[in-house]
Amino acid sequence: MKSLPHGKLAIAGTSLFLAACGAPGPQAPTAASACNTAAQQFAVPGVRITEAEAVAADTVRPAGQATGPLLAAHCRLQGRMNERVGVDGKPYHIGFELRLPANWNGRFLYQGGGGNDGIIRPAVGPQAAPGYALNRGFAVVTTDAGHQGPTADFGFDPVARVDNAYNAHDRVAVTAKDLIRRWYGKPADRSYFIGCSGGGRQAMMFTQRFPSYFDGVIAMAPAMRVSRGATIAAAWDTQALAAIAPAGAEGKPVLANALTDADLGLVRNAILQSCDAQDGLADGLVSHPAACKFDVKSLQCTGAKNATCLSQPQVNALQKMFAGPVDSAGRKLYFSWPWDPGMGHAANDWRNWKLGTSQTAVANSRHVFLMQDALQGYFVTPPDRSLSIFAFDFDRDPARMDAHDWMFDTDKDVDLAGFRARNGKLLFAHGMADPIFSPHEAIDYYERLRARHGAATADFSRLFLIPGMGHCSGGAATDSWDGLGALVDWVEKGQAPQRIVATGTSVFPGRSRPLCPYPQYAHYNGSGNPEDAANFSCRNP
CATH class of the missing domain: 3.40.50.1820 (Alpha/Beta hydrolase fold, catalytic domain)
Known part of the structure; x- marks a missing residue:
């Protein structure tokens, strides 16, 4: 040509x-x-x-x-x-x-x-x-x-x-x-x-x-x-869940088991019961989130944990997560989250991000393998491969993100x-x-x-x-x-x-x-x- x-x-x-x-x-x-x-x-x-x-x-x-x-x-x-x-x-x-x-x-x-x-x-x-x-x-x-x-x-x-x-x-x-x-x-x-x-x-x-x-x-x-907000929330949620996760065969917490699929289903059903019909129809969707006043404490067991309720530690962890991360002085580090029933459905990716599926002490949640990777590699300056999302310090470590924040966040x-x-x-x-x-x-x-x-x-x-x-x-x-x-x-x-x-x-x-x-x-x-x-x-x- x-x-x-x-x-x-x-x-x-x-x-x-x-x-x-x-x-x-x-x-x-x-x-x-x-x-x-x-x-x-x-x-x-x-x-x-x-x-x-x-x-x-x-x-x-x-x-x-x-x-x-x-x-x-x-x-x-x-x-x-x-x-x-x-x-x-x-x-x-x-x-x-x-x-x-x-x-x-x-x-x-x-x-x-x-x-x-x-x-x-x-x-x-x-x-x-x-x-x-x-x-x-x-x-x-x-x-x-x-x-x-x-x-x-x-x-x-x-x-x-x-x-x-x-x-x-x-x-x-x-x-x-x-x-x-x-x-x-x-x-x-x-x-x-x-x-x-x-x-x-x-x-x-x-x-x-x-x-x-x-x-x-x-x-x-x-x-x-993401660099000075959602990643901090990922660390917050991971630590809250790890604190209540039962120990596995190695004697260490298994993150994926902090909440079972049945537990998530309980939360989903309770949100639907509380908020679904506020949009004029009970259809499995909470389409009027501003009217939803769900309180997860309503699911807390009065006695021992069983299939119909959540343990007090589980309720406390969910309350902590959905309220969003704060430092020791109570200053907000990210946003709260809405109580949407989608979080408890098997088709949703909530488990994959926050809990994962690994039945060992080596967690495979996306917060751990993706967000921790980004945290270590380019959200903190200088990069630090020793910084664990499980040990993130909510008073000290957010400041390590400032150097990159100006060019990344929007x-x-x-x-x-x-x-x-x-x-x-x-x-x-x-x-x-x-x-x-x-x-x-x-x-x-x-x-x-x-x-x-x-x-x-x-x-x-x-x-x-x-x-x-x-x-x-x-x-x-x-x-x-x-x-x-x-x-x-x-x-x-x-x-x-x-x-x-x-x-x-x-x-x-x-x-x-x-x-x-x-x-x-x-x-x-x-x-x-x-x-x-x-x-x-x-x-x-």
Whole structure:
């Protein structure tokens, strides 16, 4: 293929790719040669394309997905930037994957990461939308956030810390937009970001550090105070549970057995009995959380522990956990948690995060193996592999997080001046049974937005709370919802989401409910099919 100016080259490259995937075109080459040739021609200074693959329509699913939709025709590129050797002697680069659909709708989606990142997830846009954004025609990008491997070892290299916090995302967003312009012969008409957890933090980071990059952003369960908040809460909860955990064969506490599945079921059922019907219908969901006044002490045994009640130590531990961590002077270190019945359902991830399943003294809860890893590797400065989440000092150790807090956490800026100036739209979503980031954190941020901007807040930002849902998805909830479609309509048609219909998956198949913008909640109208969202209204508390 001869060299052409960028605009013409992009059009030529696209026609080659379309021909390879079955669309009309002159002298259709093989799919691989079309994508490879085009990728080589679109080289961007400082970027090395390491893989280029043309994917024919309806032939593959994303890696790791055995079921679900097959992917639309697209060109998959992987590349690297900023290849270097860190101060720890390890090689680093900013890795990314960009998928360019043959049937492009003119839109770009940046798919956020999560955890410690360090891996390149398939750039298909699975979050907050049934199916894949790629199949809707979005060009989609993902990144490893500037380090390789899912552990927090990258925290020993200061450049990798900055890349993880914001720099890698800046570079990938700019590069992806450039590649899209070169490929299609024009820039994307609209740009969007969706992320949950760490990806939700990235969403907030873009609205604050790089406010001109995206027209619309979805921040789900955003890790706004993860380094100096949620990680402290993880230590608090772990220590509270370890203190009441029965000893195993080794004579040491077994964290997973501090609360059995039956114990969690007792709590779930008691919350439902106390709060379920306050939304007009007893349906296994607490959709009016502001009215829920559950007291776990009502489950305390009057005598010996049995199958119908909780022991006093168990009740005390749950009270301590749901109230949130404090230092010895009583100063709050993170938020409290709502009593949502989803925490006690087997489909929820509450156990996996807080208790784990290990029947030995070596706990495998995600708080221990994920949050402790991040705590040691890059939430404290300097990194400290000796710092145990079981021995975290709530008076001394929070201050060790200050050096990194300024570049990682995103809870402080409620002005969002640049993002509002470009007429950006910010949609929050949070599961009410989230075991790692409290929904009260999202509510607090949104309340501060409302205090700053008043009634105008709803013009650019809305918060949707999802009863029963765990971290990012799943649980006893209607957790499948088209947030991407709602965001596009808001940005491009000016239609602010008054309600978003969500459907049940594994626990409530066939059920639909409206997700209502905070502070409204879904209330049953009193007649009609209780499984149909059409028979629910969004009401103010």
